[in-house]
Amino acid sequence: MTSTGKLRLGVNIDHVATVRNARGGKYPDPLRAARIAQESGADGITAHLREDRRHISDADIEGLMDILTVPLNFEMAATPEMQQIALRHKPHAVCIVPEKREERTTEGGLEVAREENHLAHYIAPLRDAGCRVSIFIAADRRQIEAAHRIGAQVIELHTGAYCDHFAEGDFKSSQTELRKLEDMSAFAHSLGLEVHAGHGLTYDTVAPVAAFPEVMELNIGHFLIGEAIFRGLEPAIAEMRRLMDEARK
Numbered sequence: 065m066t067s068t069g070k071l072r073l074g075v076n077i078d079h080v081a082t083v084r085n086a087r088g089g090k091y092p093d094p095l096r097a098a099r100i101a102q103e104s105g106a107d108g109i110t111a112h113l114r115e116d117r118r119h120i121s122d123a124d125i126e127g128l129m130d131i132l133t134v135p136l137n138f139e140m141a142a143t144p145e146m147q148q149i150a151l152r153h154k155p156h157a158v159c160i161v162p163e164k165r166e167e168r169t170t171e172g173g174l175e176v177a178r179e180e181n182h183l184a185h186y187i188a189p190l191r192d193a194g195c196r197v198s199i200f201i202a203a204d205r206r207q208i209e210a211a212h213r214i215g216a217q218v219i220e221l222h223t224g225a226y227c228d229h230f231a232e233g234d235f236k237s238s239q240t241e242l243r244k245l246e247d248m249s250a251f252a253h254s255l256g257l258e259v260h261a262g263h264g265l266t267y268d269t270v271a272p273v274a275a276f277p278e279v280m281e282l283n284i285g286h287f288l289i290g291e292a293i294f295r296g297l298e299p300a301i302a303e304m305r306r307l308m309d310e311a312r313k
Contacts, residue, residue: 071274071312072107073305074137074262076285081119083289094120095127097289097297102134104298105305108156110283112139113149114163122149129153137198137283142179142186151193158190159198159220173202173222176210184214191215198260203241203248212255219252220260220283221245223273227264246276253278267291267307274311282308 080097084090098109109132111120128136135156140146141163150158160183162174176183176199187197198218201207202225211219226241249259261273262283273279284304291300 069280071279071308072281073105073301073308074108074110074260074281074283075101075106075288075301076110076112076262076283077101077289078110078112078119079286079289081121081124085119094124095131098128098132100297101301102132104301106134106301108135108137108281108283110137110139110159110285112161113146115141115143115145125149125153129155138195139200142174142183147186147189150190150195154193154195157196157198157218158187159200159218160187161200172224173204173207174200176201176207176214180210180214187215191217203244205248205251208248208252208255208257212252212257216257218258218260220262220281221248221252221279222263223261223265223269224263226273227266227269230269231264231266242272245273249276249278267303270304270307271311274308 077094077097080092080094084092101109109128111125111128113120113125137157137159138150138155139159139161140150142160160174162172190197196218197216198220199211199216200220200222201211203221208219223245226238226245229238229241252259258280259278260281260283261279265282265284266287274282288300288304
C-alpha cells in the first residue's frame, strides 16, 4: 500500500499527570515527559484538559505552550470554558472530544450529527484564531459527513473497538472494525478531511492502522506511558515510531 506522506506520531501525556495526581505534588512532571517525547521522535504532544481536571491541569497546558518545539494537540470538550482556554492559548490543534464525568477514559466518538448546529458555531472562532480543528469520532459515514459540514479540518477516528476486540482475542470482530476504519479513512479523505486515528493502540495493533495511506497522524498515550515503566519512555516511543515507519513502507 502506497503512503501519501510521513505518518506523524502524537504522544499523549495525560497519564503521566494521572500518576502525579495519585499522590499530589509535582512528580512525575508531564512537561518533562513532553520534552523526552519530542526528543524521542514524537511529532506532536497531545493533552486532554478535562472539565474535572482529573489529570492534566491548566498549569500543564500553560507550561506545554511555553516549552514545546512540536505542535500541541489540545483535547477538550465543547464547553464555553474550554473554548475560552483554547482561544487564550491558541494551540496548533484543538480536538473536540465527548466527555462524561463517570468515564475512566473517552468511551466513544462525538455525536456530531446530533449537535451539528451547535458544533458549527462552536468551532468557528477556534478556526478563526488559527487553530486546526479536529473532531474525535467513530468510523461512521454519518458522523464523518457531519464533521465535514460543520467545517472541521480534521477527523480523528476512534480505534478503541478494534483494539479491544484484538485484546480479547476476538480476531473476527477486530478485523471487522479494522475494515470499517480503513473504509472510513478513505471516505473522509475523499471529502478533503485530514485523517488521524487513536485510542487503545499498542505495539500489536498499530501496524494495520499505520498502513492506511490516508491516515496522517496517530495519537497514542496510555500504552506508551505504561510501557515506559518497563523499558523507559524514550525506548517505548522509539519502538512505536519504528513500527509505524515499517508499516508505512
